[in-house]
Amino acid sequence: MPDDASGAASQEHGAVPAGRAVPGRRPTVTSRVLGILGAFTPERPALTITQLARRAGLPLSTAHRLVGELASWGALERDDAGLYRVGLRLWEVGALARGPALREAAMPFLEDLYEATHENVHLAVLDGLDVVYIERISARDAVHVFSRVGGRWPAHATGVGLAMLAHSDRDLQERAIAGPLRRFTRRTIATGPELRRALAEVRRTGAAVSDGQVETFAMSVGAPVFGPDDAVVAAVAVVVPASGWEARSLVPVVRAGARGISRALGAPRALRPPESAMREV
Structure with a gap:
């Protein structure tokens, strides 16, 4: 089951990326945070703040603030090269799902x-x-x-x-x-x-x-x-x-x-x- 096709397979079934704004409705803080988390994929597990902002459809200043809060909580981690990855705290929470x-x-x-x-x-x-x-x-x-x-x-x-x-x-x-x-x-x-x-x-x-x-x-x-x-x-x-x-x-x-x-x-x-x-x- 190819990893690089799993995202395409989900899109083929009509999945909507987490955090995508509904037309005509102002995005909530929750949808913006989900958009940041949804920017990571198996093919792109590490992203810069600029890439996160672009993929989540957010202004750079907003992305910087939200990413900082997520990193403080442990949902994201920043490496020495300045790239962000999903943090272990989020993995701990995710492991509780039906698990x-x-x-x-x-x-x-x-x-x-x-x-x-x-x-x-x-x-x-x-x-x-x-x-x-x-x-x-x-x-x-x-x-x-x-x-x-x-x-x-x-x-x-x-x-x-x-x-x-x-x-x-x-x-x-x-x-x-x-x-x-x-x-x-x-x-x-x-x-x-x-x-x-x-x-x-x-x-x-x-x-x-x-x-x-x-x-x-x-x-x-x-x-x-x-x-x-x-x-x-x-x-x-x-x-x-x-x-x-x-x-x-x-x-x-x-x-x-x-x-x-x-x-x-x-x-x-x-x-x-x-x-x-x-x-x-």
């Missing part, structure tokens, strides 16, 4: 998945029609992917995204099916009927397979994670080379990992025996 309980419950199972594959293991949540990665474990010689903690990607093209969309509310599913669906490779799901069939298959099997949809050499197998009210709250996935691995060999272990996380979160459906076990009785 601590979910990541704490998930980590033992993510580690088990990593030990079973020594490939990339992802934990993600759904944000509209995008997924946001909140944890990743990867070996140095694992298949190369561009996902990163905090990065986002269109849900229809990823294993974690398909796993969550399949169990999301009907309105969100229909929004996704209505498109547009961005194509990354010839194997990307790019039409509404394709996506509808894929989501039905995820519900039938309990797992999502995204084979060559983002990068032709990578395959993702994901499964949904449910919370205390049995609503989908996240998804876990393993990303492996498309050649040399079979999805059917990964589905049971990924489903087991997702079920373990769901059980740790108190999901009622995870406390019942799986349907496969019930059929064997």
Whole structure:
């Protein structure tokens, strides 16, 4: 999941940069501060005060004052070259977003998945029609992917995204099916009927397979994670080379990992025996 395309992917889905002023309305202090924070991207993690002012659409004097206040609080940091970066204080706050309980419950199972594959293991949540990665474990010689903690990607093209969309509310599913669906490779799901069939298959099997949809050499197998009210709250996935691995060999272990996380979160459906076990009785 390429970092350098994640911003473009969000814009493709109609995302509005944080802090952009509404025409005819005077920008608030909050919108100006959000505009400054929204100026940073994975491609531009360090900016001068002039660049921040320009990208946020602010007078230089206003940007200088607000950046100074943000730096004093710890939301921004200034290096010896005069460049500003996102500060650790903001990272601490951001880590609280849907994060601590979910990541704490998930980590033992993510580690088990990593030990079973020594490939990339992802934990993600759904944000509209995008997924946001909140944890990743990867070996140095694992298949190369561009996902990163905090990065986002269109849900229809990823294993974690398909796993969550399949169990999301009907309105969100229909929004996704209505498109547009961005194509990354010839194997990307790019039409509404394709996506509808894929989501039905995820519900039938309990797992999502995204084979060559983002990068032709990578395959993702994901499964949904449910919370205390049995609503989908996240998804876990393993990303492996498309050649040399079979999805059917990964589905049971990924489903087991997702079920373990769901059980740790108190999901009622995870406390019942799986349907496969019930059929064997």
